[in-house]
Amino acid sequence: AQKITQTQPGMFVQEKEAVTLDCTYDTSDPSYGLFWYKQPSSGEMIFLIYQGSYDQQNATEGRYSLNFQKARKSANLVISASQLGDSAMYFCAMRELSNTGNQFYFGTGTSLTVIP
């Protein structure tokens, strides 16, 4: 089974509107971390936001927020007030702790295009 599932290969959003990128995960580990990364066309992977499995509140970082629904095993990224510079690939990731340490799993990504 896929550890991380991103079901939206591509998304479009109007500039200044909000957009939600979906992510579901699969784990039986009670302690895990969830991450979102942005990959612009230049190729670098940029860390956006982190949510711990025991965190009671949804994580926020500026215009980014993570809608964490533990029972549904979903960790959707919400970008408010979209900007042209938000056009990029977005990857959801999960960290689990194995017997050799941290394991990170990534989804297949969602390509976001912001329309002027």
Next chain:
Amino acid sequence: DAGITQSPRHKVTETGTPVTLRCHQTENHRYMYWYRQDPGHGLRLIHYSYGVKDTDKGEVSDGYSVSRSKTEDFLLTLESATSSQTSVYFCAISEGASGVGNTIYFGEGSWLTVV
């Protein structure tokens, strides 16, 4: 920015030749990873290291080997490159601390083309 340097950044090589990609970190992080990125597959783990000389396989390890003789360096070797190994390779590091300290940080990527 995390101090991660990958070399070479771009390489074209012929089928059957050996190739080594180098990852160097200045953060003294315990964990180091090699991923490959291909369209439609996202990032897939090739190998990772949880300490000097301690390595383990990821989900796509066939055809690859790694070595870590120092904390700061993690080498990925394609023993005999094939066209299916044409990809973008990312090195990543993780401190192994709790909470947000467990974030994984990436190098800038190495574009490898096997012809």
